[in-house]
Amino acid sequence: MERSTYSGYFGDKRLEHRGYMLRQRLFSSCTQSIQALSLNRAEQKAYYRFLHNSRTAESKLIAELMKRCSIQSKGRVVLSIQDTTEVNLSRHKGRLQACSGLGGIDDSKGIGFKLHPSLVVDAETCFPLGFSSIRMWGREQDKGNKTERRYMNLPIEEKESYKWIEASKQSQETLHQAKAVVIVQDREGDIFEQFLRIPDENTHLLIRSCFNRQTNDEEGKLWDQLSASEKLGEYQIKVDSDSHGGTPARQASLEVRSIKTNIRPPKEGKGKCVQVYAVEAMEASTENYQGIHWRLLTTWPVEDFDQARLIIEWYSWRWVIEELFRMLKKEGFNIEGSELETGWSIRKLTVMLLDTIMKLMQMHIAYSEPEEANIPDTDLVFSEDEQECLLALNKANEGKTQALKNPFQAGKLNHAVWIISRIGGWKGYRSQRKPGMTTMFKGLNKFYNIYDGWILQKDVGTR
Known part of the structure; x- marks a missing residue:
């Protein structure tokens, strides 16, 4: 796995070293607070x-991430999974400098920025490989509402939803060495222009349908x-509970259908x-809750039940x-x-x-992989x-019985994750639920x- 050194990105070896050390501190301290992660006042000032x-530009940090992702994706079939969130900084409004990379968010009185990353995973194992695109922006706060701006009549390039197409284009460029790329998006990405502009012999779309579109068939809408x-066909999947949606944990039975069709422009x-x-x-057979009902549009060929199941798994x-x-x-x-x-420094x-979080996710996925899988070595994450x-x-956290021994091969990442999870409070029994991200x-x-x-x-002992 390619390590981040920022070599050649900032035109100053001191800045490159400082960036590398900050990245290490973020991981080892598990905090975003520069004051908390710094070992002393001098280090704190250096990170600030x-x-x-200005030489450590946001665009350079993103470019370094994308380059590593490009290298890791070479020769693989990968998924580029996109979504949008926002960073709400409204409670710091009086402290943050004006005109510093911030703007409007969903709360009309709030301030912060939008974040739209494209996280790349291996299509066979779901192992995270990096980011093929990262976009951040703040909305202009005096633009008026959609009605005032005649939003529906604007060209797609002037709409915020164009971020989906832009991110897909950038992902295509980043992942040009991949064997195949499947771009995965939620309903917001169901934009007709995207189906016209993005797919090629190497790039496919997989998007949850938002609109009951017209087709060129006489048999009705999509x-x-x-x-x-x-x-x-039909198959069973395990579904975790959802406290937000009020749905219980269950063994769900999914009915699968698929058609090939031509959709018309809107x-x-x-x-x-x-x-x-x-x-x-x-x-x-759902009764007192809203069950799973996904309608997925894809340019990846689907000719049978197994291929349809693969599309559903990828979306999940x-x-x-x-x-x-x-x-x-x-x-x-x-x-x-x-x-x-x-705002620029927070971005x-x-x-x-x-x-940093991607490294945590690599640990989490590595632990979840079956033992016969190709598990990365520990040096992917640890020195x-x-x-x-x-x-x-490991010796201190193993129990006396075989059931509490570390079951994984030393030198592999899942062996290290078992130890980290035990330190984080996980009991270590195989019958227990696997450790989650919070435990790690x-x-x-x-x-x-x-x-x-x-x-x-160790240092004292060698003197």
Whole structure:
């Protein structure tokens, strides 16, 4: 795995080293607070200067991330999973400098910025590989509402929704060495122009349908044709509970349908039609809650039940980008609590945190992989000294019975994650639910507190 050194990005080796050290501190401290992660006042001032320096531009930090992603994606079939969130900085409004990279958000009185990353994962294992695109912007606060701006009549390039097409184009460029690319988006990405402009022999779209579109068939609209089509099959999936939607944890039975059709452009059905495959996944026998009902549009060929299941599975992997946002905010690094004084510096810190969270996600996915899978080595995430400390901690966290022994091969990332999770409070039994991101987050924080003392003892012992 390509490591970040920022070599050649800032035109100053001191800035490159400082950026690398800040990135390491963000991971080891599990906090976004520069004051909390710095070892002393001099280091704290150095990191503040790095984030405020015009030479360490946001675009350069993003370019470095995208380059690493391009290298890791070479020769693979990958998914580029897109979504949008916002960083709400309204409670710091009186402290933040004006005209510093911030703007309007969904709350009309709020201030902050929008974030639209494209997280790339391996299409076979869901292992995170990097970011093919990252866009950040603040809305202009005096533009008026959509009615006043005649939003529906604006060209697509002048609409905020154009971010989906822009991110797809940039992902195409970043992932040009990949064997194949599937761009995965939620309903907001269901934009007809995207189906016209993005797909090529190497790039496919997989988007949840938002509109019951007209087709060039005489059998009715898209959703009606899909629901009326013959069921390809049915299969069971495990669904976790959703406290927001009020749905219980359950074993869900999904009915699968698929059709191949041509959708018409939205305005009066004139112009070029686009061929797509539509896949429906509908949960059977739901009573007191709203079950799963996905209608998915894709340019990836779907000819049978197994191919339709693959499309459904790929779409379900959107959980990784939702987890990314969760860890960026209150349940993880709490970027919205940053003490930095300019929007530009908070945006730079956000880019560096996305990279940090990706390492956490790599740990999480590596642990979830079956033992026969190609698990990355521990040095993907941890240094030599850190690995030595982890091995020492492994003995302390293993129990006397075989059930509480670390089941994984030493030197592999899942072996290290088992230790980190035990430190984070996980019991270690295979019958227990696998450790989640929050447990690993807590474990990492505790590990690096232990590691600091371990290094100190090691240094004293060698004098």
